[in-house]
């Protein structure tokens with residue numbers, strides 16, 4: 001644990017040296033720093049567990065270590081869960097305490113998200129709500145910090161994006177809408193044309209995300225015009241791809 005902030009900082013420095021325009025610390029979706037924030041996973045009884053002030057300690061150390069490594073002019077963002085959407089997980093009240101604490105750090109942008117990839121929980125990329133998922137929380141966060149705020153999750157229409165901007169959100173994050181139309185930010189600057197979202201009947205857990213993952217692959221290979229709307233076929237293709245690459249990953253892990 002004591003080496004972790006320096007590891008994050010080293011990675012950020014490498015990203016900077018390689019020419020990236022900024023880095024984002026992932027403290028959402030159930031990854032390590034998100035687990036530290038979550039009372040469901042963090043059962044420590046030292047200075048890093050217990051009340052939220054302790055559970056956020058490692059995160060704040062990581063942020064400051066990155067800053068001292070990359071300097072003041074390199075953008076450092078942070079992705080935070082508004083809620084883990086898990087019983088006993090990080091809730092909105094604690095998440096707002098984290099936002100308030102981040103306000104006193106050198107972070108350049110806070111990206112608000114939610115959910116986790118743990119089995120049995122809902123991942124934001126697999127949800128099918130009818131509007132931005134975490135807008136209410138983001139408005140509460142707006143009251144807590146002057147830092148630029150980004151909101152990601154559930155944006156489907158230009159009207160929703162404009163509404164969020166009017167409510168004090170600085171940046172709208174798009175994932176699936178962008179997969180459906182990679183030119184969308186440009187389109188939305190001048191036209192009120194929204195992407196057509198596919199509707200899947202009873203998708204399996206993870207199926208929607210798998211479908212979008214495969215479509216991203218298709219875009220990368222310039223073949224998104226082909227027939228890709230069949231969810232079951234895409235999930236099968238996704239799983240077949242995993243059967244090939246997981247053994248490769250496993251062979252490359254070290255003890």
Ligand SMILES: Cc1cc2nc3c(=O)[nH]c(=O)nc-3n(C[C@H](O)[C@H](O)[C@H](O)COP(=O)(O)O)c2cc1C
Pocket residue numbers: 026029079113124125126152153154155173174175176177209212213216
């Ligand atoms: C194919 C796909 C891959 C994703 N990969 C990541 C990822 O690597 N890291 C991450 O933080 N979120 C990832 N997400 C989640 C998105 O960042 C976002 O939180 C979620 O999809 C909700 O936003 P949306 O409604 O605009 O899709 C992914 C989403 C999709 C659809």
